[in-house]
Amino acid sequence: MRDKTRLFARIVGERCQGHARCVAIAPELFELDELGNAHARLHGLVPKGLEAKAWLAKANCPELALDILEQ
Amino acid sequence: MRSSATQSDLDNDFDHLDPSWIADPFPIWDEMRQNCPVAHTDKFNGVYFPTRYEDVRAIAYDTEHFSSRRLVVQVEPMDPPLIFPPITSDPPAHRAHRKLLLPLFTPDAIKRHEPHARAVCQELIGRLTGNQSCDGAADYARHIPVRIIAQMLGVPNQDADLFRRWIRELLELGITDPQMVAHATEEMCDYFAHAVDKRRKAPANDMITFLLRAEIDGQPLSNEHIVGTLRLLLIAGIDTTWSAIGACLWHLATHAQDRHRLVSARDLIPTAVEEFLRAYAPVTMAREVIKETKVGGCPVHPGQMVMLSFPAANRDPSVFEHADRVVIDRQNNGHVAFGLGIHRCIGSNLARMEIVVALQEWLAAFPQFELAPDAVVTWSMGTTRGPQQLPLRLG
Numbered sequence A: 001m002r003d004k005t006r007l008f009a010r011i012v013g014e015r016c017q018g019h020a021r022c023v024a025i026a027p028e029l030f031e032l033d034e035l036g037n038a039h040a041r042l043h044g045l046v047p048k049g050l051e052a053k054a055w056l057a058k059a060n061c062p063e064l065a066l067d068i069l070e071q
Numbered sequence B: 001m002r003s004s005a006t007q008s009d010l011d012n013d014f015d016h017l018d019p020s021w022i023a024d025p026f027p028i029w030d031e032m033r034q035n036c037p038v039a040h041t042d043k044f045n046g047v048y049f050p051t052r053y054e055d056v057r058a059i060a061y062d063t064e065h066f067s068s069r070r071l072v073v074q075v076e077p078m079d080p081p082l083i084f085p086p087i088t089s090d091p092p093a094h095r096a097h098r099k100l101l102l103p104l105f106t107p108d109a110i111k112r113h114e115p116h117a118r119a120v121c122q123e124l125i126g127r128l129t130g131n132q133s134c135d136g137a138a139d140y141a142r143h144i145p146v147r148i149i150a151q152m153l154g155v156p157n158q159d160a161d162l163f164r165r166w167i168r169e170l171l172e173l174g175i176t177d178p179q180m181v182a183h184a185t186e187e188m189c190d191y192f193a194h195a196v197d198k199r200r201k202a203p204a205n206d207m208i209t210f211l212l213r214a215e216i217d218g219q220p221l222s223n224e225h226i227v228g229t230l231r232l233l234l235i236a237g238i239d240t241t242w243s244a245i246g247a248c249l250w251h252l253a254t255h256a257q258d259r260h261r262l263v264s265a266r267d268l269i270p271t272a273v274e275e276f277l278r279a280y281a282p283v284t285m286a287r288e289v290i291k292e293t294k295v296g297g298c299p300v301h302p303g304q305m306v307m308l309s310f311p312a313a314n315r316d317p318s319v320f321e322h323a324d325r326v327v328i329d330r331q332n333n334g335h336v337a338f339g340l341g342i343h344r345c346i347g348s349n350l351a352r353m354e355i356v357v358a359l360q361e362w363l364a365a366f367p368q369f370e371l372a373p374d375a376v377v378t379w380s381m382g383t384t385r386g387p388q389q390l391p392l393r394l395g
């Protein structure tokens, strides 16, 4: 990965069913609404140092509702 | 491998009530996944059993061809089927039935019940302290979820024995004995109808009262809906989670290395619990085929049932590396023990909290526990799989 690459995390709203795995793994990056569905914090920007957590959250989402974009 | 069945038996006539399947289904599923990934039996009026992750996933997402109105494979299905909203609801009604309950089960809402769960576990452990041995299922796992959900619903936990009997009659004995189902169902309906009446007169801070006040599109819920949801929360909240706690204890009683590791690295418990949920997923639901379609290339016919084996999907080696091995620090673990799609388990945050607390307290009290010498471990069959009898030496 190039040094300048920035990661963005996105929850595909209609796929998320609120398993809450992403929030358990990376509470810095995701939060749940009152129905328990997830939303990315910080407009999806993954701060430096949290990249590994973002990928781990993606790998643990049973609904495959979590996308990570490299920009 | 089993010796009692040949390959063609599995293709044409799998038997999920066979003792070898109940004791150790994993090699059987592996063989089916390899040789006949959409197995079928003529028993129970026709049932399919897909074992591949991708097929289980596709069915869970396909509410057009598969209905949840019948969810349990039984010799003589109830007609019309009883409703348990939202689990027996199909779109479009399902969404509103489910949405109602979601706020009660978010991780934050569940955190409030953690002290109670911990106190229950400590009390149960207190009764065992000083004993050399016990039954991990009957003396521990089985009592935890029932007490938590009883309090959440607002029914007395003194009725726990009654609840456990209903569950056994509905989900296990009822598979082959329709009268048992009818009888247990009638008792449950009466019980909850009575509890609802009481709350109508004297509201309390519990789920029965919550459901009485709830509305969908400005209309209060029907009595049938309220009683159906209460029946669901009771059944879904008890037997699933005690099976999961029991399976965790069984694993740790038979794998000393994993036990040592969790005793010394308590922080690893939540990660290990996810792996236990993957490897020993307790819940297998079913769907009714309502429109001709294909599963993994195999035609499936309306009126027949399809078992939705989240446990078999979790063992699919094309998705999970070393799927047959329990790796308690597994990092990539998108297991589907709590289902997939619109019916994702509403109680998943509650179940996770209960399992983690139960293991934390148990391991702190009995760091040396193991299977009793000559122990005979038996497993439940049907919709939920977990140890029924789990003799332990407490060390």
Ligand code: HEM
Pocket: B060, B068, B071, B086, B087, B088, B098, B149, B232, B233, B234, B236, B237, B238, B240, B241, B244, B281, B282, B283, B285, B286, B310, B337, B338, B339, B340, B342, B343, B344, B345, B346, B347, B348, B350, B351
């Ligand atoms: C380890 C424990 C548990 C497991 C493995 C489990 C598993 C599941 C599964 C696989 C489903 C999906 C059913 C389907 O697709 O037809 C489900 C649904 C459900 N579960 Fe659980 N469950 C557990 C504990 C609980 C608890 C503690 C509750 C709380 C009361 C609960 C309440 C529900 C409800 C209400 C649904 C229906 C959701 C819907 O249809 O929208 N479960 N569960």
Ligand code: SF4
Pocket: A011, A015, A016, A017, A018, A019, A020, A021, A022, A023, A036, A037, A038, A060, A061, A062, A063, A064, A065, A066
């Ligand atoms: S893990 Fe996936 S399904 Fe669960 S809350 Fe996060 S994004 Fe939604």
